Amino acid sequence: MLKNLQSDISIITLNNDDNTDKKNDFSNDSSDDKNLKNNTKIDEIDSDDNVEEISTIKIYSRIRPSKYKVPNRYWIVKPEEDVLNDEKPLPKIGFLIPRSESQGLINNQKEKHEFKFDRVFDKDTKQEEIFDVVAKDVVLSVLDGYNGTIFAYGQTGSGKTFTITGGAERYEDRGIIPRSLQFIFKEIQKRTDCEYSINISYLEIYNENGYDLLDSSREAKKLEDLPKVYLMEDDENRIHIRNLASIPAVNEEEALNLLFIGDTNRVISETPSNPESSRSHCIFIITVVCKRQGHDAIRKSKLHLVDLAGSERVAKTQIGGTLLKEAKYINLSLHYLEQVIIALHEKALGKRQHIPYRNSMMTSVLRDSLGGNCKTTMIATIAVEPELIEVIIKN
Numbered sequence: 517m518l519k520n521l522q523s524d525i526s527i528i529t530l531n532n533d534d535n536t537d538k539k540n541d542f543s544n545d546s547s548d549d550k551n552l553k554n555n556t557k558i559d560e561i562d563s564d565d566n567v568e569e570i571s572t573i574k575i576y577s578r579i580r581p582s583k584y585k586v587p588n589r590y591w592i593v594k595p596e597e598d599v600l601n602d603e604k605p606l607p608k609i610g611f612l613i614p615r616s617e618s619q620g621l622i623n624n625q626k627e628k629h630e631f632k633f634d635r636v637f638d639k640d641t642k643q644e645e646i647f648d649v650v651a652k653d654v655v656l657s658v659l660d661g662y663n664g665t666i667f668a669y670g671q672t673g674s675g676k677t678f679t680i681t682g683g684a685e686r687y688e689d690r691g692i693i694p695r696s697l698q699f700i701f702k703e704i705q706k707r708t709d710c711e712y713s714i715n716i717s718y719l720e721i722y723n724e725n726g727y728d729l730l731d732s733s734r735e736a737k738k739l740e741d742l743p744k745v746y747l748m749e750d751d752e753n754r755i756h757i758r759n760l761a762s763i764p765a766v767n768e769e770e771a772l773n774l775l776f777i778g779d780t781n782r783v784i785s786e787t788p789s790n791p792e793s794s795r796s797h798c799i800f801i802i803t804v805v806c807k808r809q810g811h812d813a814i815r816k817s818k819l820h821l822v823d824l825a826g827s828e829r830v831a832k833t834q835i836g837g838t839l840l841k842e843a844k845y846i847n848l849s850l851h852y853l854e855q856v857i858i859a860l861h862e863k864a865l866g867k868r869q870h871i872p873y874r875n876s877m878m879t880s881v882l883r884d885s886l887g888g889n890c891k892t893t894m895i896a897t898i899a900v901e902p903e904l905i906e907v908i909i910k911n
């Protein structure tokens with residue numbers, strides 16, 4: 517996936533040519549669904565409708581610091597050093613994979629591999645900088661009424677959960693979720709245009725089944741004990757998520773508590789073959805509801821913070837049973853996500869109309885939060901230990 521998404525997609529621009537991608541309108545209906553027929557539009561809010569909105573899918577990468585002293589087999593090329601570049605210079609990260617002697621020293625195997633990104637964060641980058649560069653704009657646009665999605669993509673152990681949720685030991689290690697919550701609650705205090713309310717959902721997708729992580733009603737001992745979330749299609753072919761709690765949080769503390777409940781369920785429900793949920797996708801959803809003073813109409817927008825399943829391709833010959841089933845689902849769902857992102861790119865170029873959202877639960881859930889005006893960001897986390905670099909290249 518890294519290969520396919522690098523260079524091209526990182527600089528694509530998606531034009532808004534799809535109604536479903538527009539800024540969410542104010543609606544009198546309090547249900548989850550937008551674009552309802554009886555939307556009540558508020559002129560001032562819609563006044564920017566004619567302006568052609570443009571959004572980009574941004575792809576970043578972040579190197580995880582290594583616990584051991586490892587030989588430096590990667591390098592980062594800053595745009596200004598890159599003399600042979602095309603129109604838009606982008607930083608690159610390169611990896612050196614020496615030819616293995618077992619294959620003979622004289623063979624054609626490539627030794628150097630370079631990937632382009634919108635920005636490469638080296639291993640000493642702090643969580644604060646990651647939030648400022650990767651997440652802040654997305655969070656701001658969600659407060660302005662657009663949907664947004666931030667993905668962490670990478671192999672198990674490369675720092676996805678550290679980036680999205682953060683490390684538990686030090687306050688400064690908190691990741692994108694707690695920082696987004698803090699930012700949102702601070703920001704809505706300042707904004708007087710709307711009365712804001714915040715709802716939280718936390719979904720885990722394992723083998724194409726969805727589970728509600730915010731369940732605190734009973735003691736979940738395994739994933740299957742959690743309430744099952746399912747998708748339903750209405751008469752107009754719209755997909756709705758059913759049985760996923762959306763819990764109001766009136767302040768940062770309440771929201772963090774919900775994150776804690778979800779993370780606790782995430783850990784408890786680990787299966788032996790599902791250590792630290794690395795075989796499942798977790799989506800933390802912050803819904804921002806905005807109600808104009810003196811009006812009944814409300815506007816909803818959503819921020820999806822996605823910790824993807826480990827991207828490593830499990831060697832199919834060495835596994836069977838549950839692991840093989842998991843590997844198939846992970847490979848397939850990452851493949852479908854890749855297809856959707858490539859399709860959005862092609863749609864922006866006018867090459868196609870159809871976006872294959874329906875192929876997986878994750879792309880169905882994210883359907884209204886990818887492409888168009890929705891800000892979409894992916895951060896590819898990378899571990900540089902020699903044995904892990906080879907996995908990146910192969911993937």
Ligand SMILES: Nc1ncnc2c1ncn2[C@@H]1O[C@H](COP(=O)(O)OP(=O)(O)O)[C@@H](O)[C@H]1O
Pocket residue numbers: 579580581639670671672673674675676677678679683794897
């Ligand atoms: N940027 C980082 N700085 C410090 N420690 C990190 C960083 N990224 C990851 N780690 C640590 O490395 C280990 C693996 O990271 P984790 O986020 O759990 O990986 P993943 O979710 O991709 O499997 C964890 O102990 C985590 O705290």
Ligand SMILES: [Mg+2]
Pocket residue numbers: 673676677678792793794823
């Ligand atoms: Mg993880």
